Amino acid sequence: MTDFSRRAVLAGGAALLATPGLAQPRWPARPVQLLCPWAAGGGTDAVLRMIGILLEKELGQPFNVVNRTGGSGVVGHAAISQAQPDGYTLGMITAEICMLHWQGLTEITYRNYTPLSLVNNDAPGVTVNSNSPYRDVKALADAIKASRPGQLKASGTGQGGIWHLALAGWLNAMGLKADHVRWVPSNGAAPAMQDLAAGGLDFTTCSIPEARAMLDANRARALAVMAPARVTAFPAIPTLKEAMGVDYNTGAWRGIAGPPGLPAAVVQTMEVALDKVFKSKEYQDFLLARGFGAVYENAAGFATHLAAADISLGNSMKEAGLAKS
């Protein structure tokens, strides 16, 4: 007993000596909270929970996922940005952070975060009911051009959401007005896919993994994916460029970030850990199993990505008339 406690004191002393400057314990010294701005069961939740487990393995402290949902992500994104910058509250930020402020829904922009790394990007698809007359995306595009404005209906997410922008951007790239196809706001991708299968919509522009089960069940047909290259998990689906020569692509990306002013030690530790997590077999298997797109950027790369995405998404929103002037 005495032997044990003496050793503990010695070890403690050594640790104290080894710590330069202030006697700050090494981060993380206690469980870390990961805020998820979207509901349990969704794609963001799934990715973040996977990363939480792998970070726990890597850094030896629990990384607990907490769903702070609502307001198209505003509530959760605000909570991450306004958390104590002590490294014990981090979270996942999604493409919406570069959209919400353009709509005038929040003051917070990507500059109110310390970006840590980009971990995933899902490209939108163009999906129709399996009974639909449109065999390929070219036929659908011709039908859209021939239709009167507002005649065809599409869905995939809420008003002004990322898939709504994808539709607007695609229509713009074809030289049409952004509201030439009427957007039917839905409560996420699942209800939109359900309505597509029930015959209530002409097509959806949600991501391929979100449409996947309906595709597997032969209830829906994916005509194209709005990505620069085919998605690894779905090699049979052509890109827009291949199928109809329109070069337009966008995506719903997700990354890990913290509040502004995170200590440098936290940023360094997380950067190394996240790099290992992304390259781990578990994470890659997970992405492939769910059909999620594997895209990675480190902290600096993520910061560049955020700045670029903010401008390009802002431009699309202005063109689509979704931005608040």
Add this chain to the structure above:
Amino acid sequence: MQLSDRITGLFLAGLGLAAAWGGSRLPAVPGQDVGPAAFPMVIGGGLVLCGVMIAFGIGHSFEVPDEDAETGFRFRDLRVLVPPGLLLFYVLAVERLGFMLTAFFIVGTAAVALGARPRLALPLAVGAPIFIHAVFAKLLRVPLADGILPALW
């Protein structure tokens, strides 16, 4: 807080009017014919209708009289505000005092307000927070604030 049907009915009607008015001022959405205003206006209208009917006592005959209905106001009736007050205290204090102290105070106050003797209230106020902390912070991994008196485990 037993109020007459006339008061509650008129209150609801007023609330309905406010909702309809607030709803009608919401901006339309570009590219859509049906905006965010429609639903609050429909509900507001419904509330006005119901409120007026209640104020005039229509449908009152269906109600079962409350057994413990008492009239008149006594000072001790203010105790009814203790539970929401304790919740407000939790919101304001938990980050600073920590879960253990806040919970001790909440359980102790509520028990005393319900007429518990110190012999019951004190052990309860000490024991319940420890038990709940164990379940929530350890089993369910809910981050409960440490404050000035962190849990011993």
Add this chain to the structure above:
Amino acid sequence: MQDLFEGVRLVLAWDVLIAVLASAIYGLVVGSLPGLSATMATALLVPVTFYLSPIAAIATIITASAMAIFSGDIPGCLLRIPGTPASAAYTDEAYAMTRKGQAELALGAGLWFSAIGGIVGTISLVLMAPLLAEMALSFSTYEYFWLAFLGLMCATLVARSSPIKAIASMLLGLLFACIGMENPAGTPRFVFGITDLLGGIEPIPALVGVFAVSEVMRAMVTPEPPKLPDRKFGSILAGQWALTKKYQWPMWRGNIVGIIIGVLPGAGADMAAWVSYAMSKKWSKEPEKFGTGHVEGLVEAGASNNASLASGWVPALLFGIPGDTITAIAIGVLYMKGLNPGPTLFTERASSMYALYIIFVLANIIMIPLGILMIRLASKILKAPRSAVMPVIILLCAVGSYATGANLFSVLLVGVFGIVGYVMERNGYPVAALVLGIVMGSMVEQNFVTSLIKSDGSPLPFVERPVSAVLASLTLGALLWSAVVWVFNRARRLKATAAAR
């Protein structure tokens, strides 16, 4: 047949059996804490499932969610604190039974008919999955609108108060549901500049507030009720067989309604219990007993609740369309474990499917002994003095509502809803109707507005499509019928008073 045996073998592995038992106990405990939902119980299991075999992983989710839904009835019955929005439908009834000293009969009925509902729901999953899925996919937003409308009409039937006050409460709930920006237009409404309100009012804080906090508030000003006589209850299950025979028809009706509503994504278990309770009252031989502690409604609603839980897996397994957040989490786990949802799951992975069916049945069977244990333990609460129970409840309300999103704002909401609920109750406004309004609000608006967008403002598709036509005539028929009955009764009563004069 080969597949069936293989399925049995998969389930009988020791890791699966341990997973079932452990998650059953876990689900029972979490579900019985006020403010903690079955969804949270399942979400917390996800990290655990990464370390389990595919069948064991799914088994934990199935078992924990079924148990949590049942044990949500326990605080509802004993303390009038419903665990889920679904059990709010019959909380007052079960609590009335508790006050009559029949707590164990009420909980026993909840347990027994939940288990039956779960098993019947599973059988429907085995026999009719493709058929039910076909039905679910014929529901577009037009049909959902009518369904939600029908659900809202149940508000007037469950309450033992003036129907006008019930409708007013329900409208108030709908108005609360307007708060935030979760509306089809994505426009913030009634948020008064508060960021936390952008997310809207979640049903759980409202539920905890109007039921639990207002109950503690009432306890503050009412004298402690006399102790219930210390009666020795016999076997909890003894009376259930008699009930099963007596209320056979309501039980089957509950099962069937639960299966049908459960299969529709987004409608799910929350609505099934309400509709079944209302139907039970409508068609009962003794509707006047409802609300006074009458077991008939519990039989039908309890069966319906759990039947819908099982059939809710049909669209999830066939099309990857989640019926609620629980199945949404389950779908994620299915993908992770290589059991991708889709028709091929039923053909190529048939043995795994049989294993899932067996786990459903197994979960509902072990629910009975574990549930009895839980009821016996929980009923001890009734023997404790009120001044010891209520303080712990108020603390649980705070921690439980905080737990879901680690957000102190929900705790504040719980307090506000406590005051709202207390004032409403004192003045004869049923709080259950308010909860129904909050739960159904976004579904009604979403489907109404998107339907109008899709039809370019024309009301025709609301009655044109075959299923929507049936639902529309059902709704309007029920509405007209109630009005006619009301006017008729009133005329007769007026005549009677005139004659008496």
